[in-house]
Amino acid sequence: MSKKKNSYKKFSLKKKIILTCVSIISLAIISFFTGFGIYAYKLNKAIPMELSSEVSQQNQSVIKELYTEPLIQNLPYSVKVDDIFIHAKSAILLDASTGWILYEKNADEVIPPASMTKVVLMYLALDALEKGKIKLTDKIDLPPESWAKNAPPHSSLMFLGKDQNVTFEEILIGMNVVSGNDAAVAVAMCLFGTVENCIAKMNEVVKNLGLTKTHFVEVSGYSENNLTTAREFAIFSRSYITRFPESLQKYHSIKSFTYPKKHNLPSYIDYEDAKVNGIPLEGTMPITQKATNRSLDVIPGADGLKTGYINESGFNLSLTVLRNGTRLISVTMGGPGNGSIEGNKFRTEDSLAIMNWGFALFRSERILDCYKMNTKAPGGTEKSFILTESILDNHFITVPNLKDASGKFLPLTRNITVDEKIEAPITLGKQYGKIDYYMGDYLLQTVPLVADRTISEGNIFVKLYGKIYNLF
Template sequence: MKKTPSVISSYKKPLFVISAVLLLSFTVTVFVRAYTLRRPLPQEPLSQSQKQSLEAVLNQAYPERTAVLRPLPYPVNPAVLDVRARSAIAVNMQNGCVLYEKNADEIIPPASMTKLFVMYVVFEEIKKGTVSLKDTVPLPPESWACNMPPHSSLMFLGKNQIVTLEELLTGLAVCSGNDAAYAVADYICGEMEAFIGRMNAAAEKLGLTKTHFVESSGYSEKNTTTSREMAAFARHYVDTFPETLSLFHSRLSYTYPQEHNLAPEDRGKPRAQDFSQGIPEHITMGIYQKNTNPLLGTLDGCNGLKTGYIDESGYNLALTITRGSTCILSVTMGGPGNSVQEGNAGRIHDGTEIMEWAFAAFREYENPALFREYSVPLVFAKAQRINLVPAYAPKTLSVPVTAAQNPSQAEKEVEVSVELPESIKGRVTAGLEYGRITYSINGRILQTIPLVAERTEKKANAWLCAADFFAQLALLF
């Protein structure tokens, strides 16, 4: 049967209405997409799960993110220094870059540098709230000075003395007291074996495969490390607990015991004692000791860190120097010397040689471009913008003065170039590189850091893809 014009008209009207609605809807979508492309709305902050996912992806793709130490990001000629220790390394504390090294992977006993691990374990417990610096620590006989092995460095702990955890840490940092190391181990874990387990666990967590301990004082030659691994740990220790420098490691001297430390039965007695026949159980005489670090108070900016010596190790020194906003760490191990005087002369020579060179050879450039997001338009994607973030963000960049026209202000000659795409088309994957930041000085590239997507965005459906096509055309006019 042939359809009449009225029937055909009844079909056309709804089709026309539907087409008009679709066209209007599409036009609105095009204008909305064009508007938001020109005036983007800020993205919602990443959720906790998105942050964790991005961290996991970036940590796997960019080992620089988690490395405690790293090479300089540009080639340099190795420095030729007059360093007399068998092994040495210098590290920028802000960015972890190795500035200088000499036989840095040779295994050598750390000696009393071991006590840095002791202090780290203690501060971990303080952070947890399980102990406090003001805690009074009982002293087992194993920690008394009279029971320490021959030639031990001592804080001079004695029977029934009253001592706080803070005072023991001072005795560790300033006097390098083996007795204090035993007292701390007993207080924190109840026994030496358990405490040594904590120290070794800290080394293992940092990936220090050549560092191992059998006791907490550093007296044993079976404790092992390298200058590279000790530098990695020292950087982590100071970065995690920066207050230790001012509270303990920069202290010039310490007198112990003081009146309030004396055992109750020893108070009121004459303080003077004769140690010519050996160290007694009860120690009443206050013994003044300078910090074992010979560069404290003599080398500009010295504020730490720890010495070490046994016959098998030679003279060791972990040294920190802060000048302005720059902090350099050096570790020298196996230093020469037939006496404490000769050993300290070697420490002073090597420490000064390395530090003065490092501060003269590099300038510190802070990276403001690394602490922001870069918003880029998306096309043919469900979202319309994506934030690009640095794959990793070192706090500073060590700038070689030899590359600068004005060496004294080398950091001011650094140029920053940010490369961003005009837009990204289709699906975006979290952690993938879509741009980069380049740091250079006088045409020499110092470092290039990838800019990666902070989240995954799906490709748009056909409707939005078509709208984006026309939105882009609209923005051209």
């Protein structure tokens, strides 16, 4: 009898243990899935934590660095277009907003830039102004090397001379409008002490832009040993315009220049007498010159940039034109011509042809809203983050001028794709999707969708919840 009782007690104890274990396990399962339910509910309702202004700016800088666009690149889609005839040996056309190349002809042929060289010197001058190293109103000492009478034969000149009173701004205008070689020397020596120091800085600037075929041995463009290509000078021109857009109106679109004026002459020279008896090369006779860039008078919307000519280069031009919100940049080099009249004629014909062709076929369209979407981060220490386009600001697309049956431009559309099963860890700047921009059947551009922050993995339960969440 006692044995039966003992057996019954043992059975009851085992039953209690089993029931207790089952209860504990059931409770654990219920608790786990209740916790998961609460987690999933909160995850679905989660709004990304707002980043501080400082952290947000730092993160944006990281994204911009990760997804830096090249200064110029091939058009990322193909479209059938009619070819154009260009007299120049070498040419290139691009959209200034995107850097997308619309047309090119022998764009990598190495040719002396001639006076287009002065745009690089102008870049250094505007950089110095921006950094407060000099002011536009500063009076500039003119060393003998900068006097017109000491310039090489057949130089373009603004007619600087001994004892003149001239500001830095006037010299910049003279260098850009009438392509004064004397002005280029004055700017170089004013900023860097010697022409040699300036040349070194010019070469440093183009090297930093990755221009391997561009090199300078003097500052005005007079030497045939200054070298560049249409492609590389287009890169530089876009960089210059992007950084100093105000320079176009201030310096590059002026159509004529008179120098010296009354206030420029030394006190011992009578201005009225100088008009009649002055000597140009001595800088004592006021002279009005038209801008060397004749395209300003001929091409609608032209507002820069710089001409160039020496015998070894032919007729060169870096040109920019703005029409209806679209800015194009062309560089033509090695243009033909017997003398300046014929050379300017062919150069202008080329520029008009290439610009009219470009504007007829393409335009820039700005994406006003940088696409952003709240995105869950299962398994993370934060429940959500923001997916954002990798192009955070100034997003332009070069679009073809396609029209519907009614004659209206086709609209720009976008298709959004987000990766499935995203889970922590989330990495700042990592791609988790994309946006495809279309016009009609043309895929114009694909832009990565990237994380706006880094999110670490949570604890073991959060990680497990995240894994389970992604199963559904």
